[in-house]
Structure formats: C-alpha cells, structure tokens
Amino acid sequence: MKIVIYWEKFLFYHFGRLSKLFSLSENEADEIIPVSIKPSDDASDLSRYQPWLSDKLITLTHDVSSNSMNSVGIVGKFLRLLSNTNPDVVVIPGYDSLLNVATLIWARTHNKATVLLCDSQENDRQRVPIREKFKSHLVSLFDAGFVAGTNSFNYLNKLGMPKERILTGVDVVDNHFWSEIATRTKENLRFYQPKMEVPAHYFLVVCRLVPKKNIEGLLSVYSQYLKTVNNPWDLVIIGNGTLERKLKYLIHTLNIEGRVHFKGYLPSHELAPYYGLASAFVLPSSNFEQWGLVINEAMAAGLPVLVSEICGCVPDLVIEGVTGYSFDPFDNGEFLNSLVKTSSDLEKAIEMGKSGQALIQKFSLSRFAENFLSISRIALQNSQKLKRKRKN
Numbered sequence: 001m002k003i004v005i006y007w008e009k010f011l012f013y014h015f016g017r018l019s020k021l022f023s024l025s026e027n028e029a030d031e032i033i034p035v036s037i038k039p040s041d042d043a044s045d046l047s048r049y050q051p052w053l054s055d056k057l058i059t060l061t062h063d064v065s066s067n068s069m070n071s072v073g074i075v076g077k078f079l080r081l082l083s084n085t086n087p088d089v090v091v092i093p094g095y096d097s098l099l100n101v102a103t104l105i106w107a108r109t110h111n112k113a114t115v116l117l118c119d120s121q122e123n124d125r126q127r128v129p130i131r132e133k134f135k136s137h138l139v140s141l142f143d144a145g146f147v148a149g150t151n152s153f154n155y156l157n158k159l160g161m162p163k164e165r166i167l168t169g170v171d172v173v174d175n176h177f178w179s180e181i182a183t184r185t186k187e188n189l190r191f192y193q194p195k196m197e198v199p200a201h202y203f204l205v206v207c208r209l210v211p212k213k214n215i216e217g218l219l220s221v222y223s224q225y226l227k228t229v230n231n232p233w234d235l236v237i238i239g240n241g242t243l244e245r246k247l248k249y250l251i252h253t254l255n256i257e258g259r260v261h262f263k264g265y266l267p268s269h270e271l272a273p274y275y276g277l278a279s280a281f282v283l284p285s286s287n288f289e290q291w292g293l294v295i296n297e298a299m300a301a302g303l304p305v306l307v308s309e310i311c312g313c314v315p316d317l318v319i320e321g322v323t324g325y326s327f328d329p330f331d332n333g334e335f336l337n338s339l340v341k342t343s344s345d346l347e348k349a350i351e352m353g354k355s356g357q358a359l360i361q362k363f364s365l366s367r368f369a370e371n372f373l374s375i376s377r378i379a380l381q382n383s384q385k386l387k388r389k390r391k392n
Helices: 012-029 043-056 072-085 098-107 129-140 150-158 175-187 188-196 215-228 242-253 268-277 291-302 332-343 345-361 367-391
Strands: 002-009 031-036 089-092 112-116 144-147 166-167 202-206 234-238 258-263 278-283 305-307 324-327
Touching: 002 012, 002 072, 002 305, 012 031, 012 367, 031 072, 031 291, 072 098, 089 098, 089 367, 112 150, 112 367, 144 150, 144 367, 150 166, 166 202, 166 367, 175 188, 175 268, 175 291, 188 268, 202 215, 202 268, 202 291, 202 332, 215 234, 215 242, 215 332, 234 268, 242 258, 278 291, 278 332, 291 305, 291 345, 324 332, 332 345
Parallel strands: 002 031, 002 089, 089 112, 112 144, 144 166, 202 234, 202 278, 234 258, 278 305, 305 324
Antiparallel strands: none
16 A cells, blocks of 8 residues: 655654554555645754655655645645655645645546545634535545544534544653653753752643733733742743743733743654653643644643643543643633642642643554554545445
C-alpha cells in the first residue's frame, strides 16, 4: 500500500509521528510518501529526526511566507506529484483550502482512497446549518477519517462519517522526548534552576500570545490568586505574539511584575527543561482550541494540567482531580479555584502529574502509526467496494 500524506509545513511533532510511522510501515511493507508544502519555520527543532528527514521528505516550495494551501501554482504542482507517485491512499489534512479540495477531487477522479485528517469539534465555533450541510457533502466524499479524540470523533460522525470508518490518535507528541528531558532537568535541579532563572514552584504556560489563548484573562485571575493564597506560585509564560506588549503593560497595571516571567519563544529542546522545573501547567484558551498539544507535552513531562473546557483534549486527557482540572474560562471563580486547589496541595499535584504521565502513554507515537495504517486500509477497502458497485 502506497500512501501520500501532506501538511502545509512539518513541525516538530509531525516528524515524531512520521519517524514511528516509517519504522512500522517498513515492517508492514507499506510505502509512505510525506510531502511538506513549504519548509518548517525552525530547522533547529528538527535535528532529532535529521537521519531520515533529508531523503524522505518532499518539499514543494521553499517560500516560507507563501499562502501555499490556496495557491493555484502549488495545487498544480502537487497534483502532478500525485500523478507521478500514483498512491493507493491520500491522507488529506482537512477540507478548508483549495489544495485540500483539489486533492479530494483528484483522488475521486482517479479512484484513489482518501482519509480525512480532522481535529475539529462541534463547539469550536457557532455552526451555520447550510454550511454544515455542505461539510456533510464533502465528508461523504472521503473513505475514512482519522481524528484527534472523543469530540472530533463525535463531530465527524455527526457530519456523516460512519463510526466504523473513524479512528482516533492523530494528536500525539513524542512522549519520550518530553519525559526524558524533564526527568534529566529535575535530577539536576541545582544546575538548571539558577541558569533558567525560575522560582522553586511555578505555573507554566506555553502558547502564542494571541487573543484566543486568553492570557489577559489568566493574568486577571492570577492577580486575584496572589491575594488569595499565602504561598503563591509564580507564573512563567513561554511564547511570543501580537499581544506581548499589551500583556506586559497589563502586568504592570495589575502590579504583579515580580511574579510573572516572560521567556519568549523557545524551540522544543530549550523549552523542555521548563516543563521539568514547573509545578503545574495551564492552558486558559477562550476560543477555538481544537485539541491543545501542549497538554500532551506537559503530561509527558509529569505535570498536573489545568485546562479550559474549550480545549478538545479535555474529555480524553483531563480526569478531574486525577490528572488535573478543567474550568470554564469565562468563570473567574472557577478558574481561580483550579489555581488555588493545585498550589495548596503540592503532594496531590505531584500525584496528579504522575497519573497524567501514565495516561498520556495511551496517546503515543505508536498509536498514531498503528491507527494511521489501519485507517488507510479501511479507506482502501471502502474505496474498492465503491469501485465494484460503480462497475455493477
């Protein structure tokens, strides 16, 4: 079975998934052809997977800034690649771009099986009936779906994909990478803590500094937290974005400068030690968070997680009081309570971190690879069945 899979650009977690997929597919005698429409933004993140990267990954354009998924030129180039490679299955990351729709049409025209990669959930945004009807039509053209977890499974099924043609396991990270570096950092605490300039206990946030991540809401709740507890934990924020200056001004206005530490954007190998020294992880998103891969990273590193109920990963990864807490990002009291509960019982926080680290092993690179090949076979079987029906 020959399978083409593509993303607009391959990021650190994509390479982890594909490294496992390559090793498994070789045992199964399958051929995987990965295509990156444009290069990764940060090549320094990719050294871990460099041994197989250079000779296996096809990159269509080296223009990092191009709107490649809606470029007519890129579409033509990619369709020629499909014709030349002649795959049995094409794995398509969505249906919301010119490239994805053109690829779906090409596959249907050439009797190729298709798998829809999807981590959308029904409550991502307000759903318009006529638009949902059109989506259902598009979904009916795919042979199978490979989704993130419970919420995306239910949504794709509601759009018309039969349950027996959907598998979960898309949104995983290299758990070993995050666990290994976190463990090493903890074991060398006296070296790393002064070097990284972090306090003994802190809540960690890793995200882009954009409105949907709700960092303004977090800072407001955090200022109340500082007034509520006797021995508060600090807040460390890693990431950059359009709101950085505004957030720093808000910190000044709230008079919490000594407690909040901005570290800017960090590539994965520099970021991982911060997971190792943190006491808990917070993802406060207020809008459109289809999964939240940073939660996988935090749990792999052994941290309890405090997660907005907006995030798609909550039903699968957050067990209340066991791996962490979920909260309504618009309910400041509930949000505040999750911070207070976590920092007031360090022993329980440590236990929740251990429980989360055990749970996240079910969301592994191996699961991605095994289910990827399984769903590709399901798609191929369905495609062949439809082909026989058309002949009859």
